[in-house]
Amino acid sequence: MWKTNDLETLLRENDYPGRGIVLGRSVDGKHAVMVYFIMGRSVNSRNRVFLLTEDGIRTEAYDPAKLSDPSLIIYHPVRVWGGRTIVTNGDQTDTIRDFMLVQKTFEAALRTRTFEPDDPNFTPRISGVVKEDGSYKLSILKSIDGDPNCCSRQFFEYDTPIPGVGHYIHTYQMDGEPLPSFSGEPERVDINTETAEELAELVWNALNEDNKVSLFVRYLNLETGEEETVIKNKHDVQ
Numbered sequence: 001m002w003k004t005n006d007l008e009t010l011l012r013e014n015d016y017p018g019r020g021i022v023l024g025r026s027v028d029g030k031h032a033v034m035v036y037f038i039m040g041r042s043v044n045s046r047n048r049v050f051l052l053t054e055d056g057i058r059t060e061a062y063d064p065a066k067l068s069d070p071s072l073i074i075y076h077p078v079r080v081w082g083g084r085t086i087v088t089n090g091d092q093t094d095t096i097r098d099f100m101l102v103q104k105t106f107e108a109a110l111r112t113r114t115f116e117p118d119d120p121n122f123t124p125r126i127s128g129v130v131k132e133d134g135s136y137k138l139s140i141l142k143s144i145d146g147d148p149n150c151c152s153r154q155f156f157e158y159d160t161p162i163p164g165v166g167h168y169i170h171t172y173q174m175d176g177e178p179l180p181s182f183s184g185e186p187e188r189v190d191i192n193t194e195t196a197e198e199l200a201e202l203v204w205n206a207l208n209e210d211n212k213v214s215l216f217v218r219y220l221n222l223e224t225g226e227e228e229t230v231i232k233n234k235h236d237v238q
Helices: 007-012 092-101 106-110 196-206
Strands: 020-025 031-039 048-053 056-061 078-081 084-088 125-130 136-144 147-158 165-170 187-190 212-221 227-233
Touching: 007 165, 007 187, 007 196, 020 084, 020 125, 020 136, 031 084, 031 125, 031 196, 048 212, 048 227, 078 092, 084 092, 092 106, 092 125, 106 125, 106 136, 106 147, 125 165, 136 165, 147 165, 196 212, 196 227
Parallel strands: none
Antiparallel strands: 020 031, 020 165, 031 212, 048 056, 056 078, 078 084, 084 125, 125 136, 136 147, 165 187, 212 227
16 A cells, blocks of 8 residues: 655656655664755756755856856755754755744745746745654645646645655656656655665666766764765766
8 A cells, every 4th residue: 555666766767857855764763864866957957066065055056157047056955954954956945944043834934935937847846854853844836737827835744754764756757848847745765775875876876877967865863963964966076
């Protein structure tokens, strides 16, 4: 009844899921697991790297001379505030953080936002937040039938994560013209690796070689707060 998909297979069989988030629990039950990756088809989208910051990561143009439009590709995908880790595919990371600063909710923050204005794709905004106890939420904001005036806001809450299981949400169902938005509930996937490095290798090797750009993986020890973080970029960063 409760099918758990093989994460590696899902990634290998989809040339272009776009940007993806996986949140879950490690197989030993001791770590909250977070994954965020970006892919790209255009020169502008592929011209990016992930860099660590004091409170998470940010995107940056690998070659500033090739940066044609920073509006939807330069942002902070991950921020940590008040023991919570926010993971998103756009500048709604800051919206969520700002709402939390004044004791407002993840859902309230995202009700002020909509999908990206990149007609005709109207790329969904996908977001997640992991609490100190390892419970987590995911959300997607997407156009209804490609209508720029209609936004569907969907929220999913997982208050008792299962060891070795995660939930995977991505912006696009597959490649296409225009790109079809993700549909349905987040996909339930296995997390069988013991470390962030092992999971990063699995995900990075499974992503389409032509389209993958950058990857972030974090294992957060729920007892000690110790973090193991791995970043992979297609472009070498000195």
